[in-house]
Amino acid sequence: MTTRVGVVVFPGSNCEHDVAEALAGLGAEAELVWHADTDLGDVDAVVLPGGFAHGDYLRPGAIARFSPIMASVGAFAAAGGPVLGICNGFQVLTEAGLLPGALQKNQGSRFLCAPADLVVASAESALTSGTAVGDVLRLPINHFEGNYTCSAEVLAELRAEERVVLRYVDNPNGSVDDIAGVCSAERNVVGLMPHPERACDPLLGSDDGRRLLGSLLAWAAGRLPV
Amino acid sequence: MRFPVLVEVRLRPGIADPQGATIQRALPALGYEGVAEVRVGKAIRFSVEAADEAAARVQVDELCQRLLANPVIEDTAVTIG
Structure with missing residues (x-):
């Protein structure tokens, strides 16, 4: 059976078609699921794509977390459904409390748009199950607020539970502990700043993103419907 | 009663403020030496309907927590009246 993935579209999202294509x-x-809908429908996984949801007004993700669809996303995640937040989607997940921490402005005050090498730090998550710890993946980054931060207590917890799933090889934005992506305690909710959907064809410089999105689909297929 | 409110949203101590650092670096070029500790935040003004000032403060503190600031990286200073 074909795996169905709900890709949430907020006003200002701009990566939803790239995700759908990948x-x-x-x-x-x-x-594609409009943010004002209240029901995700019959999906096996959910992706919150990149962009500038609600114009990033106030803070990235701050308004999006109140979009009507987010209650359904929260319920899907609580039931164990795989939820992936990419870039702005990661920011939305932290604001919604589905992932810990926050994304602050890049150290150095620069908007970053470049390929980044990432090392898999945990292969036990909905995004990295098809990879191995130590694998190096190349994905593009494209953000101004990608500097992951959290309290010392949360960082200790993330490390103890091996919930950092991806780290930058060469930290571009000042993220604490070189963090590029983290997962929830149940490992089904994952957020990352780099864009796997933009690295799904060798013509684009890398198809490493296929391993991550392929992991998401495998994770979704391997569990009972929510 | 209606109370005017000013919420200052500030980056918590220790959170990097690249905007503030950039402004601070620019000032000597204009001849302003000795300016330090520049921090950029937000000022949000609105008014609330409440029975009294204490009730207004409870409501404002709650909406600061839930929306206006992200407690992971920001804190707020509330002025009512």
């Missing part, structure tokens, strides 16, 4: 290339069916 998922289609992996044999999945992506369905």
Whole structure:
């Protein structure tokens, strides 16, 4: 059966079609879900794509967490459904309290748009199950507020539970502990700043993103429907 | 009663403030030496309807926690009246 993925579209999202295209290339069916809808429908996984949800007004993700669809995303996550937040989607997940920490402005005050090498720090998550610890993946980053930060207590917890899933090889933005992506305690909710959907074809410089999105689909297929 | 409110949203101590650092670096170029500790925040003004000032403060503190600031990286200073 084809895996169905709900891709949430906020006003200001701009990566939803890239995500849909990348998922289609992996044999999945992506369905765009408008943020004002209240029901995700019958999906096996959810992606919050990159962009500038609600114009990033106030703070990135601050308004998006109140979009009507987010209650359904929260319920899906609580039921164990795989939820992936990419870039702005990661910011939304932290604001919504589905992932710990926050994304602050890049150290150095620069908008970053470059390929980044990432090392897999945990292969036990909905995003990294098809990789191995130590694998190096190349994905583009494209953000101004990607500097991951959290309290010392939260960082200790993330490390103890091996919930940092990806680290930058060469930290571009000042993120604490070189963190590029983290997962929830149940490992089904994952957020990362780099863009796997933009690295799904060798023509684009890397197809390492397929391993991550492929992991998400495999994770979704390997569990009972929510 | 309606109370005017000013909420200052500030980056918590220890949180990097690249905007503040950039402003601070620019000032000597204009001849302003000795300016330090520049921090950039937000000022949000609005008014609330409440029975009294204490009730207004309870409401404002709650909406600061829930929306206006992200407690991981920001704190707030509330002025009512």
